[in-house]
Amino acid sequence: MRILLAEDDALLGDGLRAGLRQLGFRVDWVRDGDAAERELRAEPYAAAVLDLGLPLKDGMEVLANVRRAGLTMPVLILTARDAVPDRIRGLDVGADDYVVKPVDLNELAARLRALVRRAHGQPQETLTAQDVVLDPAARSVHQAGAPVVLAAREFDLLHALMLNGGRVMSREQLEQHLYSWGQEVESNAIEVHIHHLRRKLGSALIQTVRGVGYMLLRDVPKP
Amino acid sequence: MQGRLLMLVLGLVAGVWLVTAAMTWIDVRHELDELLDGHLAQAAALLVVQQAREIDDDDQHIDAPTLHRYAPKVAFQVFHDGRLALRSANAPAVPMVESGEHFRTGFKTVQIEGTAWRVFAAHGGKRDVQVYVGEQVSSRAAILWAALRSMLWPVLVALPLLAVAVWWAVSRGMAPLRGLGRTLAERQPQALHPVVIEGAPSEMTPMLAALNGLLERIAGLIESERRFTADAAHELRTPIAAIRAQAQVALGEADDAQRKHALRSTLEGCDRATRLVEQLLTLSRLEAGTSATTSTLDLSALARQVVGDLAPAAMRKGQAIEVDAAAAFEIAGDSTLLAVLVRNLVDNAIRYSLENATVKVTVSRQPTGARLVVEDSGTGMNERDLPRLGERFFRVLGNDESGSGLGWSIVRRIAGVHRAEVRVARSPGLGGLAVEVDFPA
Numbered sequence: 001m002r003i004l005l006a007e008d009d010a011l012l013g014d015g016l017r018a019g020l021r022q023l024g025f026r027v028d029w030v031r032d033g034d035a036a037e038r039e040l041r042a043e044p045y046a047a048a049v050l051d052l053g054l055p056l057k058d059g060m061e062v063l064a065n066v067r068r069a070g071l072t073m074p075v076l077i078l079t080a081r082d083a084v085p086d087r088i089r090g091l092d093v094g095a096d097d098y099v100v101k102p103v104d105l106n107e108l109a110a111r112l113r114a115l116v117r118r119a120h121g122q123p124q125e126t127l128t129a130q131d132v133v134l135d136p137a138a139r140s141v142h143q144a145g146a147p148v149v150l151a152a153r154e155f156d157l158l159h160a161l162m163l164n165g166g167r168v169m170s171r172e173q174l175e176q177h178l179y180s181w182g183q184e185v186e187s188n189a190i191e192v193h194i195h196h197l198r199r200k201l202g203s204a205l206i207q208t209v210r211g212v213g214y215m216l217l218r219d220v221p222k223p
Numbered sequence: 224m225q226g227r228l229l230m231l232v233l234g235l236v237a238g239v240w241l242v243t244a245a246m247t248w249i250d251v252r253h254e255l256d257e258l259l260d261g262h263l264a265q266a267a268a269l270l271v272v273q274q275a276r277e278i279d280d281d282d283q284h285i286d287a288p289t290l291h292r293y294a295p296k297v298a299f300q301v302f303h304d305g306r307l308a309l310r311s312a313n314a315p316a317v318p319m320v321e322s323g324e325h326f327r328t329g330f331k332t333v334q335i336e337g338t339a340w341r342v343f344a345a346h347g348g349k350r351d352v353q354v355y356v357g358e359q360v361s362s363r364a365a366i367l368w369a370a371l372r373s374m375l376w377p378v379l380v381a382l383p384l385l386a387v388a389v390w391w392a393v394s395r396g397m398a399p400l401r402g403l404g405r406t407l408a409e410r411q412p413q414a415l416h417p418v419v420i421e422g423a424p425s426e427m428t429p430m431l432a433a434l435n436g437l438l439e440r441i442a443g444l445i446e447s448e449r450r451f452t453a454d455a456a457h458e459l460r461t462p463i464a465a466i467r468a469q470a471q472v473a474l475g476e477a478d479d480a481q482r483k484h485a486l487r488s489t490l491e492g493c494d495r496a497t498r499l500v501e502q503l504l505t506l507s508r509l510e511a512g513t514s515a516t517t518s519t520l521d522l523s524a525l526a527r528q529v530v531g532d533l534a535p536a537a538m539r540k541g542q543a544i545e546v547d548a549a550a551a552f553e554i555a556g557d558s559t560l561l562a563v564l565v566r567n568l569v570d571n572a573i574r575y576s577l578e579n580a581t582v583k584v585t586v587s588r589q590p591t592g593a594r595l596v597v598e599d600s601g602t603g604m605n606e607r608d609l610p611r612l613g614e615r616f617f618r619v620l621g622n623d624e625s626g627s628g629l630g631w632s633i634v635r636r637i638a639g640v641h642r643a644e645v646r647v648a649r650s651p652g653l654g655g656l657a658v659e660v661d662f663p664a
Contacts (some may be wrong), residue, residue: 007463011492015468018485022475080460102464105471 002026002177004048006036009054019105023190024139026180033057040066044176045073046116046217053081060093071134113137120163126164129218134162157193161216170213225393232389233378240378251370267345267356274301274352296362302353319355320344345534415442458499480517499588503630509636520558522593523548523586529565530584548586552593553661556641564637567630568597568658576601581653593664598650598657
């Protein structure tokens with residue numbers, strides 16, 4: 001899951017980025033409000049962690065702007081401002097969650113997963129497609145009850161496809177989900193990962209839409 | 224207030240009445256005496272004339288009839304050649320005034336059988352008629368009292384009425400004041416909006432304005448304190464959040480280099496929180512008005528000592544640091560506080576300057592006193608940020624250094640304690656920030 005972290009404090013931003021990476025997130029870190037808004041508008045993040053006291057542009061303003069632009073990705077406000085009016089305003093402006101510093105990294109990660117799940121209309125903790133069950137918190141995949149071992153990238157790719165089940169995802173979209181900035185993406189990386197997934201999970205799960213991209217089928221196609 | 228006003232008005236009215244009564248008493252008595260004495264004289268004259276003409280030699284004295292209820296209070300005697308010829312019923316047989324020798328005509332007040340009488344004596348040369356006409360003095364007093372009574376009654380009736388009227392008027396006049404008292408008593412301590420009293424008299428306007436001005440200033444003070452608390456919470460929460468995040472990363476990190484990095488970051492966060500707490504404590508001590516212990520100290524020596532303490536930090540950043548303070552400058556001040564001031568300025572210059580920058584501390588003599596300048600060749604501040612420099616927790620944006628901005632508040636407070644002036648400008652020599660502190664001579 002690729003998320004945007006907007007935090008101006010060097011020490012805290014560094015810690016959050018490292019911690020969330022440990023917990024399986026791809027983290028892009030920006031340190032001012034302008035950059036946060038620019039990135040949120042440009043990239044398809046699964047979620048964003050937004051500090052309110054950002055330089056150049058306040059977090060509240062960034063949030064209001066991206067919501068006005070029609071962007072619906074889940075946004076979690078992580079701030080030191082704990083006054084009730086601040087919380088109310090944050091949620092009213094368009095935040096999906098409001099967390100006061102300091103926060104436990106595991107709790108932050110769980111909140112982000114819950115936000116992403118709900119944003120894709122998945123109230124359950126796990127994602128299910130056909131006989132494949134994916135648990136984002138445990139980062140585990142089971143097929144027909146048996147555990148399937150996936151590499152980190154394969155897991156992330158399957159996660160992205162399952163979150164968008166029934167929709168065609170282009171190769172570029174999948175790449176943006178998988179890779180944070182500065183990571184070299186091999187031109188055929190997605191194809192390779194899809195190939196591995198099919199080998200491990202069977203070919204009925206992921207369909208190729210020639211010239212467009214890939215689609216995950218939630219139900220077994222009727223013959 | 225109401226009682227005092229009531230006593231004042233009633234006392235004044237009573238006093239005026241007493242003076243009026245006394246003056247009336249004197250006046251009426253004088254006029255009454257003149258009038259009644261006139262009557263006595265007239266009556267005596269009448270008797271003298273009458274006796275001289277009409278009374279024959281019938282020496283038998285006659286008691287005149289009592290004709291009026293007032294008659295017992297007046298009496299007369301007529302003597303012919305020393306013998307009683309005529310007298311009123313209540314007049315004694317002997318002359319009312321011991322006459323004979325000198326006293327033959329005129330007024331005299333005498334005691335007859337324990338009663339005071341006002342007597343007029345008249346003498347007619349023909350047939351040696353001696354007439355005495357007397358009047359009891361008490362009858363005069365009775366008239367006087369009657370006159371005074373007629374004055375007293377209205378006052379006795381008017382005084383209670385006046386008291387009620389004054390009480391009512393004062394109550395009415397004081398109603399806005401009582402309303403103000405009630406309003407203030409009912410107020411919650413945090414309600415600091417202006418007091419509005421319906422129908423307040425113009426006399427109350429200055430007081431209300433002053434009160435509302437005070438409320439406004441208190442509200443401003445509380446608001447700035449509230450903001451400070453919120454800012455302080457923010458500033459403390461961020462390093463604590465960082466410490467927590469970094470510690471958790473270190474716990475979960477398998478890679479050795481990564482774990483060391485996280486642990487170092489944890490320590491850095493602790494240092495930052497410590498510095499912040501120290502600054503907050505310094506500031507709170509300063510704002511609590513801890514009085515500076517003033518002594519004479521050498522500003523140059525102080526600057527050299529502080530720069531010596533901080534030089535290693537500058538060296539680590541590859542910065543050049545120098546002091547231009549050769550001559551001793553004696554100023555009066557608190558050496559501990561002034562060291563904090565200089566340390567904050569120099570620390571700030573080192574922290575916010577780029578690597579290989581120059582930091583310079585100068586102490587010089589000015590016409591007005593001593594001047595301390597801390598300047599650097601760092602990025603400086605843009606003109607827009609200069610006025611906001613002193614605001615607590617204001618930090619220059621886009622700077623990698625993790626300062627809290629509290630240092631500036633501390634510098635300003637300490638300068639304030641020493642009546643020194645702080646100015647921020649662009650350094651003409653080095654191009655970065657220059658902070659000038661002017662101490663009075």
